[in-house]
Amino acid sequence: MIIHNITNSLINFIPEVILFTMSMVILLAGTFECLKKYVFHLTVLSVIAASLIGINYLSTDSHLLFNSSLIKNNITEFFKYICYFIFLIQIVISKEYLKQNNLISGEFYSLLIFALLGCFIIISANNLIVLFLGIELSSLSLYSLIALNRSSFLSSEAAIKYFVLSIIASAIILFGFSYLYGISGSINILDITKYANNNEISNLYLFSYVLIFIGVAFKFAVAPFHMWLPDVYEGAPLPITNFIASIPKIAFFVFAFRFLNNNPIIDDENFSKLILFLGMFSIFIGNLFALAQKKIMRMLAYSGVANAGFIFIALFSALENNFSIAAFYVTSYSITTVSAISIITFLSSKKFNLIYINDLKGLASKSGYIAILLMVTLLSTAGIPLTIGFYAKYLVLDALVDRNLILIAVIVVLMTVVGLYYYLRVIWFMFFETGFNSLINTSGKFSIIILSLIPASILLIFLFPDLVFKYIFEILT
Amino acid sequence: MDIITILFYLVTSVIILSSMSLVILNNTVHAALLLVLIFFNSAILWLMLKAEFLAIVLVLVYVGAVLVLFLFVIMLLDIPIKKNISQKLYLLFSVTISIIMFAELYMVIFYHDFVASVPTSANSALEFNNTYEIGLSLFTNYIFSFEITAFILLVAIIAAIAINMTGRQRSLRQDPGKQILENKKSRLKIIKDEDL
Numbered sequence: 001m002i003i004h005n006i007t008n009s010l011i012n013f014i015p016e017v018i019l020f021t022m023s024m025v026i027l028l029a030g031t032f033e034c035l036k037k038y039v040f041h042l043t044v045l046s047v048i049a050a051s052l053i054g055i056n057y058l059s060t061d062s063h064l065l066f067n068s069s070l071i072k073n074n075i076t077e078f079f080k081y082i083c084y085f086i087f088l089i090q091i092v093i094s095k096e097y098l099k100q101n102n103l104i105s106g107e108f109y110s111l112l113i114f115a116l117l118g119c120f121i122i123i124s125a126n127n128l129i130v131l132f133l134g135i136e137l138s139s140l141s142l143y144s145l146i147a148l149n150r151s152s153f154l155s156s157e158a159a160i161k162y163f164v165l166s167i168i169a170s171a172i173i174l175f176g177f178s179y180l181y182g183i184s185g186s187i188n189i190l191d192i193t194k195y196a197n198n199n200e201i202s203n204l205y206l207f208s209y210v211l212i213f214i215g216v217a218f219k220f221a222v223a224p225f226h227m228w229l230p231d232v233y234e235g236a237p238l239p240i241t242n243f244i245a246s247i248p249k250i251a252f253f254v255f256a257f258r259f260l261n262n263n264p265i266i267d268d269e270n271f272s273k274l275i276l277f278l279g280m281f282s283i284f285i286g287n288l289f290a291l292a293q294k295k296i297m298r299m300l301a302y303s304g305v306a307n308a309g310f311i312f313i314a315l316f317s318a319l320e321n322n323f324s325i326a327a328f329y330v331t332s333y334s335i336t337t338v339s340a341i342s343i344i345t346f347l348s349s350k351k352f353n354l355i356y357i358n359d360l361k362g363l364a365s366k367s368g369y370i371a372i373l374l375m376v377t378l379l380s381t382a383g384i385p386l387t388i389g390f391y392a393k394y395l396v397l398d399a400l401v402d403r404n405l406i407l408i409a410v411i412v413v414l415m416t417v418v419g420l421y422y423y424l425r426v427i428w429f430m431f432f433e434t435g436f437n438s439l440i441n442t443s444g445k446f447s448i449i450i451l452s453l454i455p456a457s458i459l460l461i462f463l464f465p466d467l468v469f470k471y472i473f474e475i476l477t
Numbered sequence: 478m479d480i481i482t483i484l485f486y487l488v489t490s491v492i493i494l495s496s497m498s499l500v501i502l503n504n505t506v507h508a509a510l511l512l513v514l515i516f517f518n519s520a521i522l523w524l525m526l527k528a529e530f531l532a533i534v535l536v537l538v539y540v541g542a543v544l545v546l547f548l549f550v551i552m553l554l555d556i557p558i559k560k561n562i563s564q565k566l567y568l569l570f571s572v573t574i575s576i577i578m579f580a581e582l583y584m585v586i587f588y589h590d591f592v593a594s595v596p597t598s599a600n601s602a603l604e605f606n607n608t609y610e611i612g613l614s615l616f617t618n619y620i621f622s623f624e625i626t627a628f629i630l631l632v633a634i635i636a637a638i639a640i641n642m643t644g645r646q647r648s649l650r651q652d653p654g655k656q657i658l659e660n661k662k663s664r665l666k667i668i669k670d671e672d673l
Contacts, residue, residue: 033655067618107639130621
């Protein structure tokens with residue numbers, strides 16, 4: 001019976017099993033001189049194979065795997081496929097950059113796949129232990145991926161900062177988990193939700209949730225816990241920054257969703273106020289600090305802080321278990337930020353590392369197409385109409401107005417307008433300044449085609465937002 | 478107060494005091510030895526909860542393996558003991574924060590009744606085999622968590638080796654692997670006369 005149960009679970013879990021085995025194959029391939037150059041191809045192949053084989057095992061009803069330690073349903077699969085898409089774009093674009101910085105090795109790609117798998121486990125975990133192990137798997141791989149770049153002092157600094165602060169956040173999450181277990185007597189998240197629905201919310205329950213969400217806020221880099229983000233963005237190699245900016249955010253959104261879904265705590269006055277306050281503070285800090293940045297990655301980091309604040313406000317607005325707004329925001333934000341960082345990776349994949357914002361000057365005169373791609377993505381992060389970002393921000397504000405929180409909505413809009421300045425400054429440098437730095441890479445037809453995928457979808461989804469939003473709404477409610 | 482309660486308070490106060498002094502102490506060797514004390518006392522806590530397997534594992538794995546490794550690393554690194562570092566500002570800040578945290582925790586936890594909800598083992602220690610039960614549930618119900626733990630350890634090993642191996646060339650020794658892979662084409666370039 002038990003064996004049957006485990007084999008049945010393994011069949012449903014086959015994409016991850018493939019990725020686990022392939023990551024070890026890649027690790028081994030990296031140690032042979034003759035196979036070293038195929039490491040990249042193996043990685044792309046295994047991710048594509050895992051995602052294609054996963055399609056065969058899609059089903060509309062939800063399964064509990066491995067004695068209900070994992071859950072598999074429409075929600076997890078939707079977010080996993082977005083992760084596959086993002087991950088593929090990241091590794092394809094970053095190949096030249098990694099070659100230039102001497103970072104291509106078996107360890108690099110296998111750790112990257114482990115980080116992806118950690119995020120997948122967070123997405124599908126239904127058990128506090130598995131959830132924590134997923135967090136640790138993804139973050140341990142990410143610390144070491146940053147530290148692999150031994151030649152750069154900034155990378156070492158970023159790795160240490162990320163490691164120490166992230167470990168503290170994990171400890172806080174674990175502390176919250178321990179009280180949650182102590183109150184409900186179960187490590188199964190579905191059972192915990194059942195307990196919360198049947199019993200009155202005690203102070204201790206609230207306290208454990210606060211601890212867990214402080215950890216989540218840290219991983220999202222929401223304002224009082226955002227200190228690590230700019231240094232990590234600046235110090236980590238660009239492909240790793242690309243990963244940290246997008247896939248863990250999706251994973252931790254699902255984490256938050258799993259803890260808040262069907263749970264009466266979302267209507268608790270104190271708890272929802274905490275979420276709202278964190279979100280507001282984050283939008284405030286992120287937009288103001290981004291104004292002063294000269295380096296493009298630090299600017300994107302603070303814009304990430306502001307957007308994380310939006311995600312928290314969207315979580316706050318999830319009245320009557322309607323998490324679709326937050327889900328839509330997370331998806332749109334992570335896809336756009338991947339596009340922005342990928343374009344920067346592409347531009348600095350020759351000898352020259354693009355660091356300062358004014359390194360971008362005159363880009364339009366050299367390659368107007370890439371400048372337009374970057375412009376579309378930046379406008380989408382800012383939330384200008386004709387892009388998906390506008391629609392996402394509009395939904396959040398709409399939900400706030402529905403809750404009669406008009407003052408907060410006005411403040412959020414004002415801060416977004418402030419934020420527009422630093423996005424437009426980049427666009428100004430690209431289009432209206434002269435003096436192009438010839439070391440910036442603008443060649444590579446295949447990469448440009450890959451890069452234009454996301455901006456094209458950003459524009460398309462603005463025209464037909466219902467296509468995506470209806471689907472997200474359907475699976476989340 | 479029965480003897481178990483007295484023992485509990487004794488053990489926990491030793492744990493709390495030694496972990497506080499662990500953070501404050503300047504001498505790293507003393508700190509590591511205090512960690513040994515903490516682990517032994519936590520093992521006693523496990524024993525009081527009738528979890529003798531976990532108690533033994535804690536002592537064997539942490540004290541026997543991990544902390545000995547710690548002590549080796551400390552001795553190999555030979556970190557000089559720094560004295561008179563001014564930590565007053567940090568101390569003030571951290572003490573304030575921890576007092577606030579403690580007050581909050583005390584207020585929340587002290588008024589909560591845990592006893593009703595935490596599952597307790599009904600069997601007496603004599604007819605209950607701890608090791609057997611842990612092994613059984615580890616390889617059936619919690620097999621997935623067990624495997625993921627293995628992968629986390631694998632990641633740690635890969636990371637530790639990869640970080641130390643890449644980026645630096647320490648010696649000028651010859652690399653046999655590269656030597657074998659060299660062939661005529663990579664060494665010799667034949668240029669025809671007319672090109673010159």
